[in-house]
Amino acid sequence: MITLEGMRKAYGTRIVLDGVSLSLEPGRISALVGPNGSGKTTLIKCVLGLARADAGRLLLDGHPADDAGQYRARIGYAPQAPHFPANLAVGEVFAMLKALRPSAEIDESLLDAFGLRAEWETPVGTLSGGWRQKVSLAAAWLFKPDVYILDEPTAGLDPVAAGLLKHALRSARTAGRTVLITSHILSELEELADDVAFLTDGHLRFAGPVSALLAETGTRRLEPAIAALLRGLRVEAGGRK
């Protein structure tokens, strides 16, 4: 389980995360949603250690994450816009990643499902955005992580590959892994997510099961539910003025 306690991050005077506390449960898929610039990517980067939080704590199974970053061995991450050294072949990228963690257990199920071996000798720089996304997702799956963090994972994927990814996500959930996904395609999240965390202006406005959000907003779908939350916030902000 991943727990964030009072996570705060500012870039200069701009506060991007303001005391965010959130728990991501194992065996569940959590969706992180919010408008552009709401702090989703920064929150993910703070969890991964790519950005340093100004305040707050990150706990894994109740234990504080180590400063040396060894906890990252338990996380598989696929960024929003993956890029690899352009002149390395796909096979060389995976060989390098495997060599970085020689003792880790390897899971090449997604790599095989995506048919990446057919592109083994192809330089990554010549791949399309969709194929680069496949390489990135297969890399996130490579070390059988306890936690998957996927930033817009279906962006650029064809429907077949997106289906394969959804299947892999459901398998991860069944295996008791923790999954955090961000996406702007709410219908997709609705299909996959058990929990939802809604972030705006660096504040966590809602965190809980999707069913609870639907009940709270009196809607049947995630999209109108998020819209209702946003409307509520605007009304609240208008009232304060």
Add this chain to the structure above:
Amino acid sequence: MTPLSLVLRAGIRDLTRNRWLIAYGLALACIAELLFVFGGAGQQVVLSLLNATLLLVPLVALVFGTMHVYASREFIELLLTQPLPRVAVFSGLYLGLTLPLVAAFLLGVGVPLLLHGTASQAPVAALLALALSGAFLTATFAALAMTIALGTDDRLKGMAIALGAWFLLTIGYDGGVLAVVSLFGDWPLERPLLALMLGNPVDLARVLVLTGLDSAALLGYTGALFRRLFDGALGPAIAIAGLACWTAFPVVLARRRFLRRDF
């Protein structure tokens, strides 16, 4: 293999197949070959190669290095999400950028020299000093490129700073020194000028090569002074030490930025 050597190996594999780097090596080889064929013999060739090196090497290391760091941003993020020490990632990236650039320089200048062999009549000491200068300048300006690219996310601004740094250190600095000499010509300027020379890696590289040649006239005011004050092996040793400091300084700066910055 250590994380550093794995990152380094990936960087070297990537860049040795980079068409711009190959073009750089070939351009240097063409320049050297043309100089050997048409540029006279011995010292003249070394001097012409020196001038090309002092202008081209910093420019390529800065522009190519800055672009490379920006293009590698997402790959750096991927590496940093692995359980690796940041310092190992930085060292691998820096050496993975610098070593292929140094290799392209040495091959570009070295292959024509080997082809012409003793017929080139170029002094060996000066050629070795040229190779060393080119390697040091590459290492220095590649580190400066990393410092610049890690300091700003705006690629256009980063490139403008890189070009500004190149202009300042290769052309502007000498202009400034000349202005000082003409303005304060009546003052005893020997030691201040010597200090000014140590403050620019391009000047140090120039002096290191020229001390291996007999062309005292080409050493210029500060170079001649340098040779007079640091006779024998002391001059080249001080120039090499200065270049080493000039390499270490931006490396430390880039490392510090890399370890502290948010990606």
